[in-house]
Amino acid sequence: MERNRLDLLIQKYIDQTATPSEQEELNNWYRDFSGEADPFPMTDAQETAAGQEMLSYLSSRIRRKKRPPVAVFASLAAACLLGAFLYVNWSKTPENKNLVASIPAAASENRFIYLPDSSKVVLHPGSKMDYQRNGNKREVTLEGEAYFDIASHPEQPFIIHTGQVSTTVLGTSLNIKTWNTDSVSVSVLTGKVQVTDASQQKTILTPNQQVVYNQHTNNIQEVKITPATVIAWAKSDMQFQDMPYEQLAQRLDRRYDVNIVFKNPALQHCPITGRFSGTESLSEVLDVLSQTMGTTYTIKGRTVELDGTACFN
Structure with a gap:
């Protein structure tokens, strides 16, 4: 679909002037869109404006009775997803400085982790990470693949160790992959990082850059990347079509390490279609x-209770 046509359909949808056929055309575009790369990138200001409009529209359209199956198009409300990442896989007490998180290779969901320093991590199945506080340094040893959104603490460098490569960041988002002993790839989505190899050779990376380090030959290859493609794996378990709310809740249980219960059991059967980036916190998704x-x-500890009127009465 051409950009002008898409803009027109979205605006008519928000203004509630779209015909049924135009609404279906827009819905079909979202169903067919793979999301592996954004064909129509927006500036931060445009995303914020679009998110605010969509959130306002969704709020005005909420109906508690006789609702049809609902589609959640998170890409349009992405700028509204600015919340606290509430859930962790461990205690966040000050004395708890050495933390280990892992996820079995056979797991069907990624694992969302909130570190004590407010950094966020999405861990790929089959991966393991060890987080430690050493003096003023925050250090992680990673095996496998993970997406990091590092909280900025300039006085506390964040260092990620993967094989013979160390990546130092102050505040940024990046993806690191090391599935074997042959190579390590570091991809920067935002901010700036410094990658240091075994010979102490340093490489500075900025947004949309990736470095691949061969641990046998010490060869370093730098390439340009499309961020959405690099972290496409993070959303693999956050794309769902007409999924019963109960089944989605079970998926979120495993992903965020919580227990979701339904105060109104009838909600369990409501079908939901949605697409998220996979880097959102549970609170943002909810x-x-x-x-x-x-x-x-409502949230009480690690238990989440859902309530409301069922989609069909």
Whole structure:
């Protein structure tokens, strides 16, 4: 679909002037869109404006009775997803400085992790990470693949060790992959990082850059990347079509290490279609689902209770 046509359909949808056929055309575009690369990138200001409009529209359209199956198009509300990442796989007490997280290779969901320093990690199945606080340094040893969104603490460098490569960041988002002993790849989505190899050779990376280090030959290859493609794996378990809410809740249980319960059991059968980037926190996901479904949620420790009127009465 051409950009002008898409802009027109979105605006008519927001203005509630789109015909049924135009609404279906827009819905079909989202269903067919793979999301591996954004064909129509927006500036931060444009994303913020679009997110605010969509959130306002969703709020005005909430219906608690006789609702049809709901589609959650998170890409349009991405700028609204600015919440706290609430869930962790360990205690966040100050004395808890050495933390280990892993996920079995056979797992069907990625694992979302919130570090004590407010950094966020999405861990790929089959991966393991060890987080430590050593003096003023924050250090992680990674095996496998992970997406990092590092909280900026200039006085506390964040160092990620992968094989013979060390990556130092102050505040940025990046993807690191090391599935075997042959190579390590570091991809920067935002910010700036410094990659140091076994021979102490240093490489500075900025957004949309990747370095691949061969640990046998010490060869370094730098390439340009498309961020959405690099972290496409992170959303593999956050794409769902007409999925019963109960099944989605079970998926979120495993992904965020929580226990979701339904105060109104009838909600379990409501079908949901949605697409998220995979880097959102549980609270961000629940905010969008609640706005769209007209439901509410409460959090007590690691238990989340969903409530509201069922989609069909």
